[in-house]
Amino acid sequence: xNQKKLLLDQVxxxxxxxxxxxxxKTALNGINAEEASWSNKxxxxxxxxxVNHLIYYNRLYLDKFKGGSVEETAYDNKATFTEGPVPxxxxxxxxxxxxxxxxxxxxxxxxxxxxxxxASEINHLALHHTYHVGQIVYIRKAMGRWDAANGVLS
Numbered sequence: 519x520n521q522k523k524l525l526l527d528q529v530x531x532x533x534x535x536x537x538x539x540x541x542x543k544t545a546l547n548g549i550n551a552e553e554a555s556w557s558n559k560x561x562x563x564x565x566x567x568x569v570n571h572l573i574y575y576n577r578l579y580l581d582k583f584k585g586g587s588v589e590e591t592a593y594d595n596k597a598t599f600t601e602g603p604v605p606x607x608x609x610x611x612x613x614x615x616x617x618x619x620x621x622x623x624x625x626x627x628x629x630x631x632x633x634x635x636x637a638s639e640i641n642h643l644a645l646h647h648t649y650h651v652g653q654i655v656y657i658r659k660a661m662g663r664w665d666a667a668n669g670v671l672s
Contacts, residue, residue, distance in 0.1 A: 521633055526625055528644040532651070533618040540669045542572070542614070542647065545654040549663065551607035556661055565657055568650050569610055570600055576617050579643055583636055584624060 534543040549565060557564040563571070625633070625640070633640075658664040 521630065521637055522625065522628070525633060525637060525640050525644075526622065528641065529618070529621055529625060532644050532647040533622070536669060539648060540651065540655060542618075542651050542654070544668050545651045545658070546611065547668070548665075549658065553658075553661060553663055554607050554610075556657070558660070562653070562657055562660075565654050566607065566610065567600065568654055568657075569614055572647060572650055573610070573614055573617060575643065575646065576614075576621065579639060580617065580621055580624065583628075583639075 531537045531539075532541060534541050536544050546565070546569070551566075554566040554569070555564050557567070628636075655664060
């Protein structure tokens with residue numbers, strides 16, 4: 519498998535194709551805005567906050583990957599877990615969907631040379647994504663809103 523196919527395989531597995539772990543599409547399937555906002559506030563972020571965090575980092579690195587001029591701001595990871603800037607849950611899901619589709623399109627269109635420079639970053643982004651999908655599944659289980667038929671039985 520060449521590097522492009524490997525990176526596409528990773529991004530697709532994180533986003534919409536269940537493999538050894540569930541994808542974010544599966545993890546978010548059927549969750550409504552009220553459930554997406556639920557948190558025990560003492561130890562976890564809400565699903566919505568986690569999705570906004572993923573949107574932030576995927577957008578930041580996609581802009582860099584595409585060669586855009588990305589203004590570096592003071593690093594405040596905590597601020598990326600906000601329930602903004604999109605006030606509607608369904609719209610937030612659409613933003614994530616569009617962003618992940620853009621990642622796939624850009625990787626497919628990239629030269630091998632460009633991918634060689636970015637392989638490590640894309641790999642780390644995929645691992646980061648997968649980590650947070652695990653949190654989403656955990657939160658849904660804590661709410662009693664996870665169907666084991668989707669995977670991750672216990």
